[in-house]
Amino acid sequence: MRYPKKPMLSKSRFLAGEQCHLRLWYSCFNRDLATPVSPAQQAIFDTGHEVGELATRLYSEGVLIREDHLHHEEAVQTTLKAIQDPNVRSIYEAAFLYDDVRIRVDILERLDNGQWNLIEVKSSTSVKDVHLPDVAIQYYVLQGSGLDINRAFLLLINNQYVYDGNNIDLENLFSSFDVTEQSLSLQNEISLRIAEHKEMLRAPNAPIIQPSRHCNNPYSCDFWDYCTKDMPEHWVLNLYGISQNKLDELTGMNIQNIGEIPDSYHLTELQGRMKRCVINDNEFISRRLDAQLMNVEYPIHFLDFETVNPAIPCYANTRPYQIIPFQWSDHILYKDGTLEHKEYLCDDDKDPREDFARTLLDALKKKGTIFIYTIYEKGIVIRLAEHFPQFRNDLLLIPNRFKDLCAIIRNNFYHPGFHGSFSLKSVLPTLVPDMDYEKLAIQEGNQASFEFLRMIDPSTPLEEKDRIKKELLIYCSYDTLAMVEIRDELIRRF
Ligand code: SF4
Incomplete structure (x- = not known):
């Protein structure tokens, strides 16, 4: 089918095309085939915007180009006016169009000699391969538009910065990386790739590309569900x-x-x-599964943590992206078959770690096997032990009691219904069909982190905070109840 309208490229479309021509095709002609953005994905985008907005504060006397992507031509005109005004020292979201490619530059910094620095802000902590064509295509459009560029920089998050609990020190929160040479060396390549993308888009039909690993590298493609439906x-x-x-x-x-x-x-x-x-x-059941599940010390604990790792630290003496545990759930199975549930959730805008550690030690006591699902919890306990000398010795005893239920299943059991995944969300509906995360308002860890941050935000209305609190408690307790039920079901099968 030939499409009547010539699509315009943009930086994001160009990068989509670098990942997969079909992704670019769909982005231009069949956008409605994309899976809607989930709340967890939206939270990642929001973090990017928040980091971008903070970064602009490092570049004073700037103006923001407010026109959105639907008004790109107007945005280009507003940018030109800002360039012509010598009092404007920086331009945020500067808009340009060259060679049928639209871009928005995070920050353009005016230098006294009339040149400009190009600054691309990322919420990453290190330069990644995908960042280079991202900056290089902006360099290409700026140069083509006649702008005299001095240097091109990536402004990234410095994960060695420690927040003092009072004011975010922007000079230390960000690290700047000069990628001018890499951008220059990619210019010929960028020109060729743009031509290639345009030619592909002129074809009468979508390219035939099978989904595979490239669909998640460097980004998860939003057409995955559609491409894999058959x-x-x-x-x-x-x-x-x-x-x-x-x-x-x-x-x-x-x-x-x-x-x-x-x-x-x-x-x-x-x-x-x-x-x-x-x-x-x-299904496959190893003879060793019995012993792996039954060699336990009572009471048996089924433990799960929820954590958050904000790009911009919230608590004193924490770094960007530091993992902060804020919730735990523990289902405790006694020898007589009694099941007890204990839990902790920080519902206040304060560092949750001390209460988390204290209440956890109180619940786990010193006896009993502790089932976890993957060894994620082990790292958290060890970091808590490093941070709280008063709990150190007791916390360091906990990992000795851990049994990783996920590893036990992976090594000793398989069912075709797992479809190659041993995640709790894949294993549970196969072994315990009555339990399914689909029923829950919060269905995965990233969403829980995002909801936690919303819950403790002082601007969130009280009613909403209460609703989120209930949903978080349900979600985390579901994880640990799922482990209880999975172990029971596996025991029943041999
Ligand atoms: S899911 Fe994969 S094959 Fe399909 S458009 Fe996306 S990257 Fe291309």
Whole structure:
């Protein structure tokens, strides 16, 4: 099908095209095929905006170009006026158009000699490969627009900065990286790639590209659900830990279904087990599973933490992206079969870590196996021990009692319904169909972090805070109840 209107490229479309031509095609012509942005994704975007807004405060006497992307031509005109006004020292969200590519520059800084610095703000803590074409295409458009550029910088978050609890020190929160040379060296490449993208968009039909690993690298593609809707239930990409080489080989052999992989094709032990379960439509139970689940000391704890790692630190003596635990849930199973539930959730705008550690020690006491799901909790406990000398010895005893239920399942059990994933969200509905995260208002950890930050925000209305608190408590307790039920179900199966 030929589309009548020539699409305009933008920086984000260019980067989409660098990841996958089909992604660029859909971004231009079939935007409605994208999966709607989830609250957790929106929280990531919001963080980016917050970081970008803070960064502008480092560049004074600036003006913000307010016209949105639907009014790009007007935004370009407003930018030109700002450039012509010598009193404007910095321009935020400066708009340009060259070679049919629209860009918005986070910050343009005017120098006394009439040149400009290009500053791209990222909420990352290190320069990544994908940042270089991101800056280089802006450099290309600015140069093409006739702007005299001095240097190009990436302004990133400095994760060594320690917040004093009073004022965010912007000079220390951000680190600047000069990427002028890299941007210059990419200019020819950028020009060629733009031409390539335009040519692809002139074709009568969308390019044929199979979804694969590239769909999540460097960014998760928002057309994933659409592109994979017709893939077989037991798709080779679901094979646990499958390498890109093997995926390419299997694609070359025209094999998409795990069940079609020939016996002669080498797979790891776990991948082979998955394949056999798919072909025979049965589950795998190792003889060792019994001992792994039953060799326990009572009372048995089923423990889960929720954490937050804000880009801009909230609490004194914490760094950007430092992991802060704010909630735990513990289901306690006694030898007589009684199940007790204990929990902690910080619902105040204060550093939750001390209360978290104290209440956790009180709940776990000194006895009993502690089931966790992945070893994430271990790192948190160790960091708490480093931070609170008064709890150190007791906290350091806790990881000795941990048993990782996820690793136990991965090593000893498989069901085709897992579809290659051992996450709690994949394992639970297969083993305990009555329990499903779909029923919950909060369904995953990132969403819990985002909701926690909303709950403790003083500007959130009280009613909303209460609602979030209830949902957080339900979500975390569901995780630990899920572990209780999964262990029970596995015990029933041997
Ligand atoms: S899901 Fe993958 S194949 Fe489909 S458009 Fe996105 S990146 Fe391309």
